Amino acid sequence: MACIKPDGSLTPSAKALLSSIGEPLSPEEIAAQLNQPLFKVRSILREMVNAGLAVAVDEKYRLTAKGKEKLS
């Protein structure tokens, strides 16, 4: 996985993205907030959802409990 290291910790870009979705945000809003290209945000979000760290709700993304724990 590109965003989760072998030891289970997050890469800087993954941490930054998860930290930005305390309130639910769309991929476009996340990209604007982080000044990152949209394709990269979508790719990271997919990995975060697959890892159970984020969840999509009505085309916006928010942290899961597991995601909050990962950030703390």
Added chain:
Amino acid sequence: MEQVSATQESNMARLPRLGEPAPQFEAVTTHGDIKLDDFKGSWLILFSHPADFTPVCTTEFIGFAQIHPKLREMNCELLGLSIDSVYSHIAWVRNIEQKLKQKITFPVIADLNKDIATKFGMIMPGESKTETSRCVFVIDDKQILRAMIYYPLTTGRSMDEILRLIQALQTSDKHGVATPANWKPGEKVIVPPPKTQEMAEERVRDDNVECKDWYFCKRKLQ
């Protein structure tokens, strides 16, 4: 020269078509797993190079990196591809940054099983059966394939032309015009020719365009 079977030929040389949706794919890249879908809403230049750690390809990567900021201003992303491993890609882009002082800011696909190369017809068996040729696919923000450039292994591509191509396509989309040979931004554009006699008669009387004849008219963009 070794003969290529009909099956091999059909597997290697399938070309996508302009004006149709670009073939979808999911890829391992130097920026993680990426889908073509991820680029919806942006234009994309998907380009292939024959091999990492080769000199012409290195000059092209530097060229692409140098035009990347300008492309981003135009809502256009870059995505490279070769039939090399992601480890080779990582080593090569680090080498370019360390030795040639150019950071490579775009992802590069590691297409080891030639899946994407085959979908896009990037392999030219007459040149090489194991390397992609120098291909460029311009995909718009709706994921429609808009232009293709194919260059041989021997000849590096022109970044000026690739930039010009994006500018021309986006100008055509925005203003409903075409662009003449050698067009550069700021120059007059081609007004689409009239499709009826009535429109042709109107066209030659239109003071807002400059016509050599009813079918051949240019105008300045506002």
